[in-house]
Structure formats: structure tokens, C-alpha cells
Amino acid sequence: MNEKLIILWSFVKTRWFSFFWNKKNLRKRQRRLFTKQVSLIKRISPFYMKNSDLPIIDKSILMEQFNDINTVNIDKSQAMEFALASECTRNFNNKMEGITIGLSSGTSGHRGLFLVSDKERAFWAGTVLAKTLPKRHLFGVKIAFFMRADSALYETVNSRLVKFQFFDMQNDMEKNIRDLSVFAPTILVAPPSCLLCIAHANSTLRIHPKKIISIAEVLEHSDAETIKSAFGVHVVHQIYQCTEGFLGATCEYGILHINEDIVQMEKEMLDETRFVPIITDLKRCAQPIVRYRLNDVLIEKKERCKCGSPFLALEKIEGRCDDVFEFEGEKGTVSVFPDFIRRCLLFVDDVGEYRIQQRSTSEIAVLADDLSEEVKERIYNEFKKVSINFKFFMPHIVFLPYDYDLSRKLKRVERLC
Ligand SMILES: [Zn+2]
Numbered sequence: 001m002n003e004k005l006i007i008l009w010s011f012v013k014t015r016w017f018s019f020f021w022n023k024k025n026l027r028k029r030q031r032r033l034f035t036k037q038v039s040l041i042k043r044i045s046p047f048y049m050k051n052s053d054l055p056i057i058d059k060s061i062l063m064e065q066f067n068d069i070n071t072v073n074i075d076k077s078q079a080m081e082f083a084l085a086s087e088c089t090r091n092f093n094n095k096m097e098g099i100t101i102g103l104s105s106g107t108s109g110h111r112g113l114f115l116v117s118d119k120e121r122a123f124w125a126g127t128v129l130a131k132t133l134p135k136r137h138l139f140g141v142k143i144a145f146f147m148r149a150d151s152a153l154y155e156t157v158n159s160r161l162v163k164f165q166f167f168d169m170q171n172d173m174e175k176n177i178r179d180l181s182v183f184a185p186t187i188l189v190a191p192p193s194c195l196l197c198i199a200h201a202n203s204t205l206r207i208h209p210k211k212i213i214s215i216a217e218v219l220e221h222s223d224a225e226t227i228k229s230a231f232g233v234h235v236v237h238q239i240y241q242c243t244e245g246f247l248g249a250t251c252e253y254g255i256l257h258i259n260e261d262i263v264q265m266e267k268e269m270l271d272e273t274r275f276v277p278i279i280t281d282l283k284r285c286a287q288p289i290v291r292y293r294l295n296d297v298l299i300e301k302k303e304r305c306k307c308g309s310p311f312l313a314l315e316k317i318e319g320r321c322d323d324v325f326e327f328e329g330e331k332g333t334v335s336v337f338p339d340f341i342r343r344c345l346l347f348v349d350d351v352g353e354y355r356i357q358q359r360s361t362s363e364i365a366v367l368a369d370d371l372s373e374e375v376k377e378r379i380y381n382e383f384k385k386v387s388i389n390f391k392f393f394m395p396h397i398v399f400l401p402y403d404y405d406l407s408r409k410l411k412r413v414e415r416l417c
Helices: 003-020 023-044 046-050 059-064 076-089 118-132 173-183 192-205 221-231 338-346 373-390
Strands: 099-104 112-117 141-147 162-168 187-190 211-214 236-242 245-250 256-258 263-269 274-281 296-300 313-320 325-329 332-336 354-360 363-368 396-400 413-415
Touching (some): 023 046, 023 263, 059 112, 076 099, 112 118, 141 173, 173 192, 187 192, 192 211, 192 221, 245 274, 325 413, 338 354, 373 396
Parallel strands (some): 141 162, 211 236
Antiparallel strands (some): 099 112, 245 256, 256 313, 296 313, 325 332
């Protein structure tokens, strides 16, 4: 099947066929696809020929065993060289032996390499479009997409139906914003940090996207509110997408649902509602993703979503596992989830843009502008309450001016030690 047909086929299938599913037949379908996918992978992936018990893997194992896991015979060092060269020249349209190679962000020692075949790419494009395009008025959709790195992946969706323009976040933001004004998108897709930047410029810019989609970074509730009021929209949509796959999208009520039609998710529970996801991509073969532990903490929504979807609904993506703060307590190390740290500032008025960083077990830095002594004291008291609740020794808090570099991912809550 050629690529355009695959896009159309997966679009139609995702958009209209999933309406007929309920929890029971969704599980049945998942089991069938899982069995089929695993039996295929055990035949074609050298790693899974040897490890037929399907061990849980993570990014470091996926990278260590790269040559054995992938089924398209691509060598890791060559792929890395290829991906780095694409990044240097910022030409992301080349393919290596018909396979698109993606490089996931992260510190240089932890960069991940991801492989996608043309067929998988087309399937991905159809699914993303089906889950994100408006329900009506399909013609004349114009999507503006802000990213730190382009990938041939996104070019796939350009067609007569959908106009698509990529904005490189490494370019001058003022120029990007001028170009955005000319393009006048109906859908704006960008990381929240970039959406905020555009929101602040919107009084002069005057674009009126009908739909705003947040990607790549955790969308904080307060940032979503700012973005909503700047663009006059009711919902800031989210796509939960990473190099490991297209994992979820929001419904019309703004609730994030996991794409259980293409991904099977096991949960490693941390408490009653928080969990670390272990995913199996039910479609990808070039680089199989089987029982892959993500570095994310998700919070499950307890009640059923009003939209009626049988797909797992999330309260929110809380953050990366790496950003769970760790303090010393009388009985040893105490872990505190980002949500509790974030709330220390949310309960205090008069705080604009902020970042909270843990710099050591005994020091936290709060980066924000124009904090009065009174506000600083209120923040200190909020942290004090958390330290009493969780029984850890109160760390020292330093207050610094807000700073943030748009070329990096924005994390409001971040552990640096
Ligand atoms: Zn829903």
C-alpha cells in the first residue's frame, strides 16, 4: 500500500471505527494485537529471539541492545552519526535505508535513537490527524507546528486537505512570530513555553487559531489558563507523544486519553492513582517497543470521562520520574512528587512565571521575579507544611530571578541533583 493510502486508511479507521468500542471489546482487541505483534517480533528481532519472556526494558537497555532489538539491520553508531549530521545541518528529510531516524532530547550521554519505517510513519500521520483534527470543517485546516527539531515525520501530513508549516524554535523567535502572523494557522501546535511566548505577543500578532495543542513539555494548569485567555479558547489540547510513540491525545472535554487502540499500557503503581507506564506499541516493527518503561509519572482519572471513550483517561501527566524531589528524613530518603512542590507556589498569589529546582537534598531554588519579602515568607511556610506532612528535614530555600532559555525544555519543577 502506498503511503497516502495508509494515511487515509488509518485516518478513517481511527476516526470512525473506534466509536463502536467499549472496554470489553477494546481489551479483546488489544490482546489479539499484542499476541500477533509479539509473535512477529520474536521471529524477526534477534533480542526477542533470545528473550522470549519479554523483560521490561527502558531507554538505556533499548540503546545498549539497539542493534539486536531493531529488525531493519541498522547499526547504532552509524545511525547516531547520521542523526547528529541531520541535526547539525538542520536537514531532517534524509532517510537511512528508507528508515527515518529520530534523536530524542536529553543530556548528551542519554540521547535516544529511534527508528520509524515509511509505512509506520504514514500510519502515525493518519492516526495523529484522526485524533487531532476538528470534527467538522476539515478542509482548509492550517497547522503551525513549533518544534526544537524537525523530522521528516511531520512533512508526511502536508496535503491538499491540510496545510502544514514547521517553525524551528532555534530560529529567531521574533521572525517566527512574524511568519506565524502571515501563515494565520487554524491549529497551533507548540510546547507550552512557546505557546506562552506567542500568547504574550498575541495582542500585536492577532492570530485566531481554533485549536491549540500543547506538546513535548508538561502543561501546568496555570499556564493553560494564561494560554486559554490569550487565544480565547475553552480548552488547551494536549498530545502525549514522545519518540517512543504517539501515546495519547485530549478529547473534546480536554481530558487526556491514552491511545489504547495502538498502545498497550501496563501500570507500575506508585500510590493509589500515580503510576509509571510500561508501554507496548502494537504496530511498530522496525524498532519494536515492547514492555518499555517510560520515565514519566502519570495520574489516572478515577471517574469516567464525559466523552464516553473507553480509553484510559488521565488526570494529568505529573512529570518525569527524575523530577521527583528527594529529601532526607529521620527514617531515610523521602520522595515528594512534583505536584506537591508545585502547590507550594500555587497557594501563594502574586507569583508569575516561576521555576523550582532542587539543587541538593538540603537546598531548593525558587526562580521568580518581583517577590516581596512577605510573598517569600508565604512560600517558605508552604514548603514547611509539606516538610511536616512528608516528615523530611526542611531544606534551605534560595530565591533567584526567573530565567529560562527557550531552546531548552521548560520544566517548572526540576531536580538537578
Ligand atoms: Zn474524554
